[in-house]
Amino acid sequence: MARRKLLLCKGSHCRKVHARDPRVKEYLARLPVAVETVGCQKVCRPPVVGVEIDGAWQWFERMDSKKALRALRDLALDDRLEKPLRKRRNEKRAGKVR
Numbered sequence: 402m403a404r405r406k407l408l409l410c411k412g413s414h415c416r417k418v419h420a421r422d423p424r425v426k427e428y429l430a431r432l433p434v435a436v437e438t439v440g441c442q443k444v445c446r447p448p449v450v451g452v453e454i455d456g457a458w459q460w461f462e463r464m465d466s467k468k469a470l471r472a473l474r475d476l477a478l479d480d481r482l483e484k485p486l487r488k489r490r491n492e493k494r495a496g497k498v499r
Contacts, residue, residue, distance in 0.1 A: 405434045405477050408451035408458070408498065412441025418448050418465065425450075428470050434477050442499055444491050451498065452476060460494040461486055 407429060409415075419426055425448045429436050442449055446462035450473065453459075464473065472485040 406453065407432075407434050407436050407473075407477070408439045409436055410440075410442050410444070410447070410449035410451075411438040412443075412445070412447075412449075414445050415441070415447040415449055422465065425465055425470070428474075432474055432477055440499055442494055444494055446491075449491075454482065457496040458494075458498050460491045461489040462491050463489050 409426070409429065429450075439451070442451070442460055444460055444462050448464045449460060449462050450464045451458050451460045452473070454476075461469070461473070464470065466485070468485040469489060472483040475481045475483055476486060
């Protein structure tokens with residue numbers, strides 16, 4: 402079975418957040434997923450993470466809280482989209498990757 406892929410924004414705003422607080426990168430490194438960095442997604446409420454759900458990319462912003470990271474783990478492992486992620490989903494970027 403192929404590992405699920407997560408896209409992590411490396412735009413200037415997100416890069417500054419990762420430099421200031423590396424928790425997100427460290428947490429994603431512990432998950433059984435392939436993490437790939439991509440250019441700025443023009444969402445700019447960092448940190449921004451993309452996950453493929455039902456064949457379309459979904460982008461989640463403000464992924465720097467414990468609740469959001471736990472919900473992301475549940476999505477990666479069990480395909481459950483919980484409330485902390487539903488609140489952070491960016492509808493404008495859904496299905497798109499820059």
